[in-house]
Amino acid sequence: MESVLYKKYQDTLSSWCKGEELDPAHAILIAGVAEDVSISQIEELMQTVRCWGRVRVRGRTYSVEAGGLLVLCECKEEIKPQIVPPEVRSDDGTIVWHIVVVDPRPDLSDASEDFVGKLQSFLQAEGKTIADLQDYVATSAPAKGTEEFFIHAMAEVMKQSNRGMAESHSYRRLRVFSGITPTPMGEEQVEYWLEQATVMVEGSDCPEKEKRRRIIESLRGPALEIVRSLRFSNPEASSDEYISAIDRAFGSPETGEDLYFAYRLIQQKSGEMLSDYVQRLEPFLAKVVRKGGVRAQDMNRVRIEQLLRGAVGADIMLLQLRLKEKRANPPTFLELLSQIRVEEEHERSRRKVHARVRSVGAQDCVSATDFDLQELRADVKALQAKMSELKVKSNPVSKESVSTKVQVR
Structure with missing residues (x-):
């Protein structure tokens, strides 16, 4: 967005906040919203950005220069211009809205102030302060010089931050859990959800705030109300306490x-x-x-x-x-x-070897028995042949003795 147009929208935002009796530190202006977009759609998309918390639409007006609607929104969190994104996009990239805040953006001509502001915002997002970084440099700086080591320390911090951001964008979401019985289709049972949430909390390198956000976004219905009640009584409750609350409310009552x-x-x-x-x-x-x-x-x-x-x-x-x-x-x-x-694999191998040995032994026995049977059959045939030969030789003698007896008579 051009600087002249951005300045004009800033003036519009300031005037609009006065008319609505709205604190400018909790207000943002959205430029370029299509006319057919509903208020609920605007609030839903804007609440995907965490830096301003819950968002509520306070007013809308058409602008020819913006090519659409100008939308005034009230934010729960105080607006910090250093970390407010210049625009908001939908997941598919079809929606692009420009964001305007009352406080001016950091002056790019002053490089030192710009660096300090960005460094403070970065360390605040990581839960650190400049004093913590200075103490780390003072206690760990090698002989090669503090300035060079400071740059090295910043590079390490940036590397860890980039790794955490990459994990934040690529992590596998927890399955939905509501605590309703019987478990609705598409939701997870309490035991499996507790296992997944515990693995996420113990194995993730992301900040504690991100872990709590991941747990909350997976909860629905009664389960979400349990965590909301815990947050109301203890705003600083950890992700482990969130999981413990769900376990006590919906898990097994057994000790x-x-x-x-x-x-x-x-x-x-x-x-x-x-x-x-x-x-x-x-x-x-x-x-x-x-x-x-x-x-x-x-x-x-x-x-x-x-x-x-x-x-x-x-x-x-x-x-x-x-x-x-x-x-x-x-x-x-x-x-x-x-x-x-x-x-177990060794045991299976031993069983296979024993099975082969028994098979070979049985085959040898069968072969020996068959050989003896064949030999016995050959002996029987030979004996039958000899008996037949003896019968043939004895037949002429029988006939001659019969004829002699007849002649005598």
């Missing part, structure tokens, strides 16, 4: 001790592989830890003890893995699962 005893009763099913049994135990064990039934540092030991107790169909494999000897220094879940899978 950590009850869940631990139930965990100790889980046994291996008939025909179930030991690796499958371990994987079936792990989500339940994580739930026990989350409820306080077991300390996180004791998970590996408890897992080994339950294997020795509940793996009723894998005694030989447990001996081969020597799990009793590993109680003092138990492996992690991934290490244990890898060891079990390797041993």
Whole structure:
């Protein structure tokens, strides 16, 4: 937007705020809004920008120069011109609105003041101050010089910030959870939502404020009301406290001790592989830890003890893995699962070898039996041939003796 036109819109904003008895520090002017855009659409799009909080439309007027409507908006948060974006765009890029504030933009001709203002805004967004940066430089600056190290420190801070911003734009959103029973289609059950939220909070490098925002944007209905109540009573509540509130309101009412005893009763099913049994135990064990039934540092030991107790169909494999000897220094879940899978593969290989040996032995026995049977058949045929030969030789003698007897008579 041209500077002359921007200055004119600033004057319009100031006059409009006086007429509406609106504090200019909580007001912004939107230029270029199409006439067919409703107030609810304007407020919804503007509230996607976090720097001014909740937005409410206070008035609209048509402007030929803007090519559309000028919209006066009241913001919940105080407007800080240094961090206000010059324009707002929709996700698909089809909507572009120019933003005007009363306070003038930083004077670009004064490079030093512009740098200091941007540096203060940047450090404030990161939860730091210039004093913190100066203390870090004073305590860590090497012999090569403070100025050079200050530049290096700023580069590191910028690198961490860019990594956090990249994560903020690329993270996988939490599934929606409302706490309504039965669970509506498209929403997550409380146990699965708690697992996802816990992983996000523990594994993300983003600021605490961003973690809280991610949790809130995934909640609906009764679940959102629970977090709102928590924020009202404790505005500084952490993301862990948000998750704990949802767990207490909608999670299992069982205590950590009850869940631990139930965990100790889980046994291996008939025909179930030991690796499958371990994987079936792990989500339940994580739930026990989350409820306080077991300390996180004791998970590996408890897992080994339950294997020795509940793996009723894998005694030989447990001996081969020597799990009793590993109680003092138990492996992690991934290490244990890898060891079990390797041993299961060895067991399958041994079974294949034994099956081949039995098959070859059975074939040898069948071959020897067939050979004896053939030899016996040959002997029988030879004996039959000899008997036939004897019969032929005995027939002439029989006939001659019969004829002689007839002549005598």
